Amino acid sequence: xxxxxxxxxxxxxxxxxxxxxxxxxxxxxxxxxxxxxxxxxxxxxxxxxxxxxxxxxxxxxxxxxxxxxxxxxxxxxxxxxxxxxxxxxxxxxxxxxxxxxxxxxxxxxxxxxxxxxxxxxxxxxxxxxxxxxxxxxxxxxxxxxxxxxxxxxxxxxxxxxxxxxxxxxxxxxxxxxxxxxxxxxxxxxxxxxxxxxxxxxxxxxxxxxxxxxxxxxxxxxxxxxxxxxxxxxxxxxxxxxxxxxxxxxxxxxxxxxxxxxxxxxxxxxxxxxxxxxxxxxxxxxxxxxxxxxxxxxxxxxxxxxxxxxxxxxxxxxxxxxxxxxxxxxxxxxxxxxxxx
Amino acid sequence: xxxxxxxxxxxxxxxxxxxxxxxxxxxxxxxxxxxxxxxxxxxxxxxxxxxxxxxxxxxxxxxxxxxxxxxx
Numbered sequence: 001x002x003x004x005x006x007x008x009x010x011x012x013x014x015x016x017x018x019x020x021x022x023x024x025x026x027x028x029x030x031x032x033x034x035x036x037x038x039x040x041x042x043x044x045x046x047x048x049x050x051x052x053x054x055x056x057x058x059x060x061x062x063x064x065x066x067x068x069x070x071x072x073x074x075x076x077x078x079x080x081x082x083x084x085x086x087x088x089x090x091x092x093x094x095x096x097x098x099x100x101x102x103x104x105x106x107x108x109x110x111x112x113x114x115x116x117x118x119x120x121x122x123x124x125x126x127x128x129x130x131x132x133x134x135x136x137x138x139x140x141x142x143x144x145x146x147x148x149x150x151x152x153x154x155x156x157x158x159x160x161x162x163x164x165x166x167x168x169x170x171x172x173x174x175x176x177x178x179x180x181x182x183x184x185x186x187x188x189x190x191x192x193x194x195x196x197x198x199x200x201x202x203x204x205x206x207x208x209x210x211x212x213x214x215x216x217x218x219x220x221x222x223x224x225x226x227x228x229x230x231x232x233x234x235x236x237x238x239x240x241x242x243x244x245x246x247x248x249x250x251x252x253x254x255x256x257x258x259x260x261x262x263x264x265x266x267x268x269x270x271x272x273x274x275x276x277x278x279x280x281x282x283x284x285x286x287x288x289x290x291x292x293x294x295x296x297x298x299x300x301x302x303x304x305x306x307x308x309x310x311x312x313x314x315x316x317x318x319x320x321x322x323x324x325x326x327x328x329x330x331x332x333x334x335x336x337x338x339x340x
Numbered sequence: 341x342x343x344x345x346x347x348x349x350x351x352x353x354x355x356x357x358x359x360x361x362x363x364x365x366x367x368x369x370x371x372x373x374x375x376x377x378x379x380x381x382x383x384x385x386x387x388x389x390x391x392x393x394x395x396x397x398x399x400x401x402x403x404x405x406x407x408x409x410x411x412x
Binding site for chain 2 (some may be wrong): 003008010011014015017018021022024025026027028029030033034035041043045048049057068073084085168182215218219220221228235236237239240254256257258259261279280281282284285299300320324325326327338340
C-alpha cells in the first residue's frame with residue numbers, strides 16, 4: 001500500500017474515532033435537560049434610538065467597552081463613532097477604500113479598525129495629540145477580503161479572510177505573528193473567547209473551528225451546518241459558541257462535549273442569518289436575518305421568544321453592549337437601531 | 341506542474357490532514373448531560389444581571405425615551 005493510501009485510511013479511522021467519541025458522550029440533549037425549566041416568556045424590545053447618518057448599506061458594527069460609544073462601517077466609505085445615548089457622531093472617518101466589510105473597537109477605546117475588499121486591516125488612532133483621527137497602520141498580507149477583525153488589545157488584532165485563513169497581527173510591526181490555516185472556504189467571522197486565549201471562526205466550508213491564539217493550532221472542528229456560516233459568537237462563559245448560517249439555522253456547539261447541543265430554526269424562517277449575539281447571562285440569543293428582522297431565541301429551550309421588526313432592509317450586523325443594557329442592530333437600510 | 345510535484349503535494353496535504361485529525365481525536369470530552377447542566381446553571385446564576393432578560397425599569401434605562409422639554 002502506498003503511503004498516500006495508508007494516510008487516507010488513517011484519516012478515515014480518525015474521523016470514525018471522533019464520531020464514535022462524540023456519540024459516546026451524547027447521553028442526553030440540552031432540550032431534555034431544560035425540559036422542566038420555565039420558558040423566558042415573550043421578550044419585547046423597543047427601538048430607543050435610531051442612528052442616522054450613513055448614506056449606504058451598513059456592514060458592521062461593534063460596541064466600545066464603555067457600553068455607550070459604538071463604531072459602524074458602511075459602504076458609503078465612512079467609519080462613524082457614535083454616542084448611542086445622545087445619537088451624536090463623535091467621529092466620521094473617511095476610508096481609503098469604501099468596500100468595507102468589518103470594523104472593530106479596541107477595548108481601550110483608543111483605536112478602531114476596519115477592512116474589506118482591499119484585503120487590508122486599517123488601524124485608526126482615535127486619540128491623537130492633535131485631536132484628529134488618522135490611520136496608524138495598514139496590515140496587509142491577506143490575499144483575500146477582510147471579513148472580520150477583533151482587537152485583543154492595543155497592540156494585537158485577529159483577522160479572518162476570504163483567503164481561507166485567519167491571522168494574529170502585531171500592530172506595531174505590521175507583521176502577522178501567527179497564521180491559522182485549515183478552513184477550505186472563505187472565513188466569514190470570528191469571536192474571541194472571554195479569556196482571550198482562543199477564538200472560534202466560521203467559514204463558507206460550513207464548519208467552525210476553535211483555535212489556540214498562542215500556538216496557532218486548530219484544537220477542534222465542528223460540522224453540522226449545510227451552508228456558509230456567516231457569524232459566530234462565544235457564549236459568555238467561554239464553554240460554548242453559536243453560529244449563524246445561510247442554511248437559515250443558528251446552532252449552539254459545546255466545546256467540552258465537542259458537539260452541537262441545539263439548533264435554532266423554524267419552518268417559517270427560510271433566509272440566512274447574518275449576525276448573532278448573546279445577552280449578558282447567555283439565556284437569550286439574538287440573531288439578525290436577511291428578511292429584515294431580528295429573532296430572539298431562548299438559548300436553553302430552543303424556542304423563539306420574540307421578533308424585532310423595524311429595519312427596511314437586511315439586518316447585517318448586531319451586538320450587545322458589555323453591560324448588557326442594549327442591543328444595537330445595523331442594516332442595509334443605512335440605519336442603526338438601539339433596542340432594549 | 342509535473343505530476344511528481346502534484347504527487348508530493350497530495351502526500352504533504354495528507355500528512356497534515358492526519359496530523360490535524362490526531363489532535364482533534366485526542367481531546368477529552370464530557371457528557372452532553374453535564375455540558376447542558378453547566379450551561380443551565382450559568383444562565384440561572386447570571387439571570388439577575390441580564391437587563392434584556394429581566395427588563396429594565398425606566399429610571400435605570402440610559403436609553404429611556406427622551407421626553408420633550410416644556411418651557412415653563
